[in-house]
Amino acid sequence: MTRETIRCVPCQLVNLPPSFMTRLYLSNDTSSRAAGAGRLADAWSERPEIQLIRTSSRGAFFLEPMVERDTPDGREAWFNVVPDDLPRIVGGVGGTPVAGIPFLQQQTRFTFANFGITEPLALDEYQTRGGLKGLTAAQGLSPEAIVEELRISRLRGRGGAAFPVWKKWQVAQRTGSEQKYVVANADEGDAGTYCDRMIMEGDPFRLIEGMMICARAIGATRGHIYCRYEYPAAARAMRFAIQKAREADLLDCDDYPFDLEVVTGAGSYVCGEETALLESLEGRRGVVLAKPPYPAESGLYGKPTIVSNVLTFATIPNILANGGAWHASLGTEGSRGTMALQLGGRVKQPGLVEIPFGLTLRRVLDQFGGGMASGSRFKAVQVGGPLGSLFPESQLDIPICYDAFAEAGAILGHGGIVVYDDETNMVELARHFMAFTADESCGKCTPCRVGSVRGREILERIQAGGGTAESLDLLKDLGETMKATSLCALGGRAPYPVLTAIEHFPGEFRGRLKV
Amino acid sequence: MTTRHSSRLAEALETCRPVPPAKPNILKTLLAVQFALGHVPTSGIPQIAQVLGVTDAQVAGVLSYYSDLRTQPPGRHLIRVCMGESCTANHGGRVFRAIQEHVRIAVKDTTPEGRFTVEQMSCAGNCAVSPTVMIDEDLCGRVTPPLVSSLLEPYK
Numbered sequence: 001m002t003r004e005t006i007r008c009v010p011c012q013l014v015n016l017p018p019s020f021m022t023r024l025y026l027s028n029d030t031s032s033r034a035a036g037a038g039r040l041a042d043a044w045s046e047r048p049e050i051q052l053i054r055t056s057s058r059g060a061f062f063l064e065p066m067v068e069r070d071t072p073d074g075r076e077a078w079f080n081v082v083p084d085d086l087p088r089i090v091g092g093v094g095g096t097p098v099a100g101i102p103f104l105q106q107q108t109r110f111t112f113a114n115f116g117i118t119e120p121l122a123l124d125e126y127q128t129r130g131g132l133k134g135l136t137a138a139q140g141l142s143p144e145a146i147v148e149e150l151r152i153s154r155l156r157g158r159g160g161a162a163f164p165v166w167k168k169w170q171v172a173q174r175t176g177s178e179q180k181y182v183v184a185n186a187d188e189g190d191a192g193t194y195c196d197r198m199i200m201e202g203d204p205f206r207l208i209e210g211m212m213i214c215a216r217a218i219g220a221t222r223g224h225i226y227c228r229y230e231y232p233a234a235a236r237a238m239r240f241a242i243q244k245a246r247e248a249d250l251l252d253c254d255d256y257p258f259d260l261e262v263v264t265g266a267g268s269y270v271c272g273e274e275t276a277l278l279e280s281l282e283g284r285r286g287v288v289l290a291k292p293p294y295p296a297e298s299g300l301y302g303k304p305t306i307v308s309n310v311l312t313f314a315t316i317p318n319i320l321a322n323g324g325a326w327h328a329s330l331g332t333e334g335s336r337g338t339m340a341l342q343l344g345g346r347v348k349q350p351g352l353v354e355i356p357f358g359l360t361l362r363r364v365l366d367q368f369g370g371g372m373a374s375g376s377r378f379k380a381v382q383v384g385g386p387l388g389s390l391f392p393e394s395q396l397d398i399p400i401c402y403d404a405f406a407e408a409g410a411i412l413g414h415g416g417i418v419v420y421d422d423e424t425n426m427v428e429l430a431r432h433f434m435a436f437t438a439d440e441s442c443g444k445c446t447p448c449r450v451g452s453v454r455g456r457e458i459l460e461r462i463q464a465g466g467g468t469a470e471s472l473d474l475l476k477d478l479g480e481t482m483k484a485t486s487l488c489a490l491g492g493r494a495p496y497p498v499l500t501a502i503e504h505f506p507g508e509f510r511g512r513l514k515v
Numbered sequence: 516m517t518t519r520h521s522s523r524l525a526e527a528l529e530t531c532r533p534v535p536p537a538k539p540n541i542l543k544t545l546l547a548v549q550f551a552l553g554h555v556p557t558s559g560i561p562q563i564a565q566v567l568g569v570t571d572a573q574v575a576g577v578l579s580y581y582s583d584l585r586t587q588p589p590g591r592h593l594i595r596v597c598m599g600e601s602c603t604a605n606h607g608g609r610v611f612r613a614i615q616e617h618v619r620i621a622v623k624d625t626t627p628e629g630r631f632t633v634e635q636m637s638c639a640g641n642c643a644v645s646p647t648v649m650i651d652e653d654l655c656g657r658v659t660p661p662l663v664s665s666l667l668e669p670y671k
Contacts, residue, residue, distance in 0.1 A: 192642050267581055269637060432598075
């Protein structure tokens with residue numbers, strides 16, 4: 001076969017001796033593709049000299065598309081790669097040791113230990129790197145002992161509510177029922193968060209393993225992954241992974257099969273709230289229900305149901321494999337373990353950061369965020385999604401943990417951190433937040449349904465120059481009412497970003513008022 | 516609803532007919548209909564309700580609740596501009612205005628020749644490479660206003 005004919009055939013179809021080909025690693029994560037990884041794969045698809053392995057992403061998205069190759073001293077990487085960089089990479093010129101990338105080196109990766117290294121759907125690689133050890137450990141324990149291990153771990157739910165996981169599990173375990181359910185909340189609606197998407201696309205077996213441990217602990221035989229409509233690649237990866245797990249006979253819970261399926265939502269933010277999610281899973285309008293009863297006693301189709309966030313389930317395999325005490329040894333008094341922080345907005349280095357709780361917000365922004373994007377100046381940072389409070393420069397020394405945030409009247413939420421620069425108009429941003437709640441309110445309770453619309457109208461009036469000092473008082477009063485009387489966190493938290501914007505940037509609001 | 520739509524609706528519904536003891540699932544059914552037809556025609560509500568054994572009002576209620584269910588056929592290409600916080604912080608509003616200037620239609624409208632429908636979305640989960648524009652299933656990151664016309668060009 002001549003060189004010319006080889007060029008016409010995709011490299012996978014040609015049996016070249018391995019020494020001929022350089023094995024390169026390129027992330028297939030949605031954000032890596034959005035940054036250009038897909039263009040690289042297309043451009044290089046017929047190059048015979050390389051074998052391209054599509055992995056998960058390391059989460060250092062500011063370096064994407066990033067290409068790696070093996071060296072005797074570990075992987076080397078090339079950053080922000082364009083198709084013409086291939087000869088340089090194949091020649092081994094100008095790479096950086098992955099172990100020397102400060103953004104990654106300073107992290108403590110447990111839940112995200114496989115990211116950037118493995119092929120997401122390679123079950124053997126998952127197992128080689130310690131996968132399924134947690135499930136194996138759980139299979140050697142009684143359901144009560146699994147819950148006890150979680151109690152010792154002091155794991156709190158990572159979706160936003162931060163409720164102790166073991167308490168929910170214990171309730172579901174002790175509630176007698178012939179049918180129980182495990183539901184992964186993959187309706188990652190908080191803008192600024194993407195770690196659930198990364199887990200589903202990049203390490204799907206970890207989510208399956210976490211859900212199966214839960215199923216064993218509570219005695220569930222059915223599970224659902226409620227994945228948002230905006231994540232088609234994540235839903236696809238999960239479906240493939242479930243199929244592979246089933247073929248490998250992994251989906252067996254004691255002696256009976258664990259039935260797991262992916263269900264997609266249809267664009268409703270409030271479906272991230274557990275009762276609304278279960279309504280939606282049953283096919284109805286995703287409307288919030290009053291609690292109690294809690295889903296752990298009476299959830300899907302009235303049966304005991306554990307609803308937990310994807311990140312929570314993905315944290316559990318390591319806890320069972322290494323012991324609850326290991327997990328409890330990380331983090332701060334009230335916040336044990338690691339947190340996946342997701343940096344976005346105007347930082348220089350947006351990406352995924354897994355570190356033990358306790359570092360200050362300022363350190364996270366400096367050390368990992370790398371400061372501000374070029375040419376922009378810091379104005380405020382929002383933590384915890386569209387319902388999270390805004391922090392000005394003077395309040396950045398707050399430690400990242402549930403207690404400190406609760407004390408400050410703020411939320412850590414699902415770990416989204418979005419930085420705004422000085423070109424941001426705070427009145428417009430506040431209006432944006434209220435309009436979001438008005439759009440997404442399920443309509444069940446009046447404070448949220450009506451309050452968010454009135455709030456948006458007041459802000460529109462201020463923006464148009466028609467507001468008075470009374471408008472601001474009215475907005476504050478309305479905010480306090482919504483906080484105190486809304487049925488769920490959507491209405492109850494919606495006033496926080498608006499009121500903190502007014503509190504920290506009063507001049508911008510007053511400057512718009514009628515004299 | 517055209518005859519072609521009507522028969523495709525019937526076909527899509529066949530796969531959703533609940534087999535006892537499974538309960539009817541309205542949302543799953545509407546998503547299946549949208550997958551088959553590209554949208555859920557409101558004129559099909561009675562037929563859907565009948566197959567599922569629920570009321571027309573229940574179907575209409577679910578259809579109007581979820582923003583990703585559409586009752587009008589979209590253009591050949593659906594442009595969704597992310598309005599999430601990270602995109603907003605990275606001045607995605609400017610990208611949105613550039614797109615509107617390019618296609619000259621309002622949100623949720625379709626261009627006269629049926630090429631594009633424009634929508635806003637609340638977060639694509641692509642926050643680390645924002646601002647984000649999604650065209651059909653293609654997600655584009657780090658979009659700036661000058662890139663808009665070359666971005667849309669391949670979608671005929």
